[in-house]
Amino acid sequence: MDMIFCALGALAVAHALPGYSRANLPNASYALPQSDPNPAQRAAEIATERAGYLYGPSLIGNNSFFPTGTLGSQRVAADIAVFTANASYITKSIEEESGPVEQVVTAAGGFKSLSSYELLYKDQWKLSNPGGVAPGAFTNYTQDLFFSMERLSVGPFSTRRLHPSKDALPFAVDAAAVKRVTGQSLEQLHASGRLFFADHSYQAKYALQPGRFAAACSAYFYIDPKSGDFLPLAIRTNVGKDLIYTPLDTKDDWLLAKMMFNNNDYFFGQIFHLANSHAVAEIVYLSALRTLSPRHPVRAFLDRVMYQAFAIRPVGSQILFNPGGYFDQGSAVDHNAVLSFVGQFYPSLAGLFQQNYFSTSLKIRGLVDSPYGPALKHFPFAEDAGPIVDSIRKFVTTYVYSYYTDTSLLTGDKEVQAWVKEANTAAQVLDFPSAPLDDRSTLIDILTQVAYLTGVNHHVLNSNAPSELSGTLPFHPSAFYQPIPTAKGVKNLVSFLPNLNQSMNQVTLTLRFNRPTLPQEHGELVDMFSASSFLAGQPQGVQRAKDVFRAEMETLGEKVESKGFNDRGLSQGMPFVWKVLDPRRIPFFLCV
Numbered sequence: 065m066d067m068i069f070c071a072l073g074a075l076a077v078a079h080a081l082p083g084y085s086r087a088n089l090p091n092a093s094y095a096l097p098q099s100d101p102n103p104a105q106r107a108a109e110i111a112t113e114r115a116g117y118l119y120g121p122s123l124i125g126n127n128s129f130f131p132t133g134t135l136g137s138q139r140v141a142a143d144i145a146v147f148t149a150n151a152s153y154i155t156k157s158i159e160e161e162s163g164p165v166e167q168v169v170t171a172a173g174g175f176k177s178l179s180s181y182e183l184l185y186k187d188q189w190k191l192s193n194p195g196g197v198a199p200g201a202f203t204n205y206t207q208d209l210f211f212s213m214e215r216l217s218v219g220p221f222s223t224r225r226l227h228p229s230k231d232a233l234p235f236a237v238d239a240a241a242v243k244r245v246t247g248q249s250l251e252q253l254h255a256s257g258r259l260f261f262a263d264h265s266y267q268a269k270y271a272l273q274p275g276r277f278a279a280a281c282s283a284y285f286y287i288d289p290k291s292g293d294f295l296p297l298a299i300r301t302n303v304g305k306d307l308i309y310t311p312l313d314t315k316d317d318w319l320l321a322k323m324m325f326n327n328n329d330y331f332f333g334q335i336f337h338l339a340n341s342h343a344v345a346e347i348v349y350l351s352a353l354r355t356l357s358p359r360h361p362v363r364a365f366l367d368r369v370m371y372q373a374f375a376i377r378p379v380g381s382q383i384l385f386n387p388g389g390y391f392d393q394g395s396a397v398d399h400n401a402v403l404s405f406v407g408q409f410y411p412s413l414a415g416l417f418q419q420n421y422f423s424t425s426l427k428i429r430g431l432v433d434s435p436y437g438p439a440l441k442h443f444p445f446a447e448d449a450g451p452i453v454d455s456i457r458k459f460v461t462t463y464v465y466s467y468y469t470d471t472s473l474l475t476g477d478k479e480v481q482a483w484v485k486e487a488n489t490a491a492q493v494l495d496f497p498s499a500p501l502d503d504r505s506t507l508i509d510i511l512t513q514v515a516y517l518t519g520v521n522h523h524v525l526n527s528n529a530p531s532e533l534s535g536t537l538p539f540h541p542s543a544f545y546q547p548i549p550t551a552k553g554v555k556n557l558v559s560f561l562p563n564l565n566q567s568m569n570q571v572t573l574t575l576r577f578n579r580p581t582l583p584q585e586h587g588e589l590v591d592m593f594s595a596s597s598f599l600a601g602q603p604q605g606v607q608r609a610k611d612v613f614r615a616e617m618e619t620l621g622e623k624v625e626s627k628g629f630n631d632r633g634l635s636q637g638m639p640f641v642w643k644v645l646d647p648r649r650i651p652f653f654l655c656v
Contacts, residue, residue, distance in 0.1 A: 093601035094361040096467055097479050106357050110479070117353045119490065123377040124385050125406025127339050127415060128347035129491065131374060136350075140374045147375035150655070153581050157191035158572050164188065165571075169564050178557060181538040184571055189531075192575045195649065198533040199629070200640030205539040208311055211322045212285050212296045213444070213638040215262065216431075218534040219333050220445035220524065221340075223262040223285065225430025225437060228255050234263065234282060237298045241310045245297060246286055253286050253297075257430075257437020260285040260294075264328035265302040266408065270401035276543040278396035279303050281325040292441045293637070299325050305550040317552045320560065324548065326540045327396065333534065335405045337525040339414035342376055342654055343406075344493075345517045348417070348510075349373060351491035355483040361467045361602075362480055365460075365511055368598040369518045371587075371653040390576070394562075394569040396543035416495040421509065422453045422516055442637030448624065448645040449520050452589070455616045456519070457512045459593060462609035464508050466602075475502050515652075519589045523650040530574035532644055537561070542570050577656045583648065590617035592652035617647035 100106050116135025123130045131140060169175070169183045182202045189196075204210050215223045226233070233254060242250045253259040261284060268280035279301040286297050299309045299321040309321035349370045356363035384390045385399040392398045406414075414420075419428065426432040432439075432446060468474045475481075484501045487493040497506050523529060534540060538561050546560045554560075562570060582588045586595070593599070593610045624646040627635050635641040644650070 093603075094364050094467075095359055096361070096473060096477055097357065098473065098476055100357075100359060106359060109359075110355065110357050113357075114354045117350060119350070122343075123381050124338060125403040125410070127343040127406050127410040128493075129350065130346070130377060131350050131353075135353075139353075140378060143372045143375035144379060146372045147379060147656075150372070150579065150581075150585070150587075151576075154192060154576060154578050157189075157580075158575050161189055161192055162568060162572060166564060166568065169567075174564060175558055175561065175567075178538045178561075181561070181567070184537060184567055189575065192580070193528070193531045193578055194580050195528060195532060195643070197531075197536055198640045198642060200635075200638075201533055201536055201539075204633075204639035206315075206319055207639050208296050209293060209634075209637075210639045211326075212294050213442070213640075214326075214534070215260075215285060215329075216294060216440065216442070217444040217636075217638065217642045218524070218529060218644070219329050220431075221336055221425075222264070222329055222332050223260055223429070223431075225257060225434055226254055226259045226261050227430070228257055228436055231261075234261055235298075235300050235308070237284065237308060237310065241312050242297065245311055247289055250284075256289075257434065258287040258289065259297075260287075260430075262325075262329065264325070264332060265300075266405075267328050267331065267397070267401070268302050270397040270404060272396055273392070273398050273543075276396040276545065277547050278327050278544060279324040279548050281321075281328045283325050287438055287440070292438070294440055294442070296322070301548060304548050307549065307552065309552075313552060314554075316554050316557055317549075320549070320554055320557055323539060323541060323557075323560075324544070327542065327544065330530075330535060330540050330542060331395070331397070331401075331405075333525040334530075335402050336409060336414055337522060338377075338380070338402075339406045339410040340420060341517045341522040341526075342373075343410060344415055344417060344420070345370065345514050345654065346373055346377070347491050347493050348487060348496070348514055351487040351493065352483050354491075355486050356479050360479055361463070362483070362507070362511070364598060364602075365463060366514065368595060369515050369592065369653065373518070373654050376654055376656060390569075390573050394542045394566065394573055411494065417493055417513065418495045418497065418509075420521075421513055422449065422520075444636040444638060444642055445524065447636060448620075448642075449524065451620055452520050452617070452645065452647060453512070453516055455613055455620075456515045456592075457508065458616075459609045459613045460508050460511045460515065462605055464504055464511070466605045468504050468507070471502065471504060474504055474507065475500065480507070515592065518654050519592055519650070519652045520645065522654055523589075524644065526577050527644075527650055527655060528578050529644045531571075531578055533640065533642070535570065535574040537567055537570065579651055579655050582651055587651050587653065587655075589647040589650050589652045590614055590621065592617075621646045621648035 116133050117131055118133030118136055119129035120132030122128060165188050172183055175181055185197050237250055263282045265280050265282050280303050282300045282302060284297040286295060288295055301307050309318055311318055349366050352363055352366050385402050481500050485499040487496045488499055501507060541561055544560045593613055624643050627641050627643055629635050633639060
């Protein structure tokens with residue numbers, strides 16, 4: 065149903081520009097302002113846009129501005145309408161499929177062991193989650209390698225390598241325990257660049273909801289000197305008695321520690337994605353709406369990748385992060401913790417535009433091309449996302465060079481220069497490239513990053529990712545229902561975990577992020593640049609680049625689909641099969 069996407073693109077232009085028509089240009093093409101035969105009309109159109117799209121207060125915490133004004137409000141309403149239509153299938157499917165799941169669990173007498181949580185998923189949710197849960201999720205989750213490799217796949221944004229001299233050791237661990245686990249001392253691991261750290265201690269300040277509990281874990285990971293595997297070393301709770309767990313603890317104590325960390329990391333990932341992909345891409349786009357004519361090729365690119373973008377934050381504030389909303393129903397902390405997280409992480413990390421470029425972020429955190437310490441033997445997120453980002457960049461390069469055949473055309477483009485200035489001033493985009501924009505490669509970086517945020521970054525943490533693995537029970541609970549232990553020696557992990565009703569709240573919420581009908585609607589990443597509304601009048605080079613991009617995405621999708629376990633029971637070095645970043649299954653846009 066490509067017509068749905070085309071219709072929204074037409075609506076986004078038509079409501080903003082009552083007298084606008086690209087037909088004034090040859091072949092209804094896009095054009096730089098220098099070559100537009102109707103400069104006066106173009107200037108009037110921009111003035112209309114600028115008056116109609118205003119910077120309004122942020123939604124869901126203190127992050128980027130949200131559109132207001134006559135045209136801004138119309139655009140938000142249009143996006144919400146399309147979002148609601150696209151979400152109707154998953155909403156109906158969840159309603160139809162919830163009853164049978166509850167019946168199966170009830171007939172089994174509820175959750176009597178950790179393994180019984182598989183009843184929530186096995187042979188269920190055929191409509192809501194046709195891809196199912198990741199192979200290995202229920203058979204291998206107790207393995208340490210499973211836990212640690214999640215940091216390099218389903219949750220790749222919270223972990224960093226500790227610098228041997230610039231970073232002090234965040235906490236001490238029993239020296240004998242470290243030696244037994246790793247064969248080296250903590251100081252040796254640190255000095256050799258083998259020690260990694262993830263810190264969620266900030267979550268200790270969040271108020272807990274009545275009857276629910278959570279830790280605020282920090283964790284060490286390390287590259288094993290013998291096997292080269294990326295493994296967990298220690299987990300510190302940072303609450304109560306501030307216990308420190310290691311793999312030498314009892315099986316149940318250590319497994320509970322890993323669950324406590326997963327609870328914190330799941331919260332981090334879900335809210336980080338809001339402040340990183342949504343808030344950042346939206347403000348870059350809003351500044352473009354106020355400065356670029358709809359005839360501008362850069363505006364055309366952004367109009368395409370920012371499909372229905374302004375629906376998510378208002379819908380989220382109304383039904384997800386509102387008092388008593390979906391988030392409050394299943395989380396240990398309430399919606400106020402979300403606002404606190406966004407206020408802390410948007411200005412310091414999530415909202416930084418250039419620092420969160422795909423490769424830049426990984427290098428800053430010492431995960432790739434580290435000048436200290438050995439390379440990671442396997443890095444599934446980089447392995448899967450890297451080729452997609454490369455293909456996006458390849459398309460964007462052709463796109464930019466098709467219009468800016470010479471650098472002088474870029475420096476002489478008053479609209480794109482006004483956009484970059486606006487982004488750095490009135491829009492307050494953090495860490496945006498500075499004005500003036502005098503290098504085509506910088507524009508390529510900007511557009512590639514926006515497309516990465518909408519088509520890759522978002523879906524690693526959201527979309528189908530939580531229901532496939534990162535939000536599945538029992539290993540990733542969104543809340544605990546017994547106090548965090550003040551001493552080691554727990555015996556019954558099930559008592560800490562959600563009952564049937566509480567579990568269904570978590571499971572169904574993760575499913576609401578799915579969009580299983582995307583292939584029929586041509587909304588998946590493989591079709592990011594395929595819409596006729598976007599391609600009409602584009603240069604032939606762009607048309608060919610679209611074909612190349614689509615073919616590359618199909619090939620990558622086939623590669624992801626073919627993943628399985630090797631003779632060691634591993635896939636990309638992990639005891640689970642991670643298929644989240646299949647370009648034929650994930651959206652090209654900020655879907656939810």
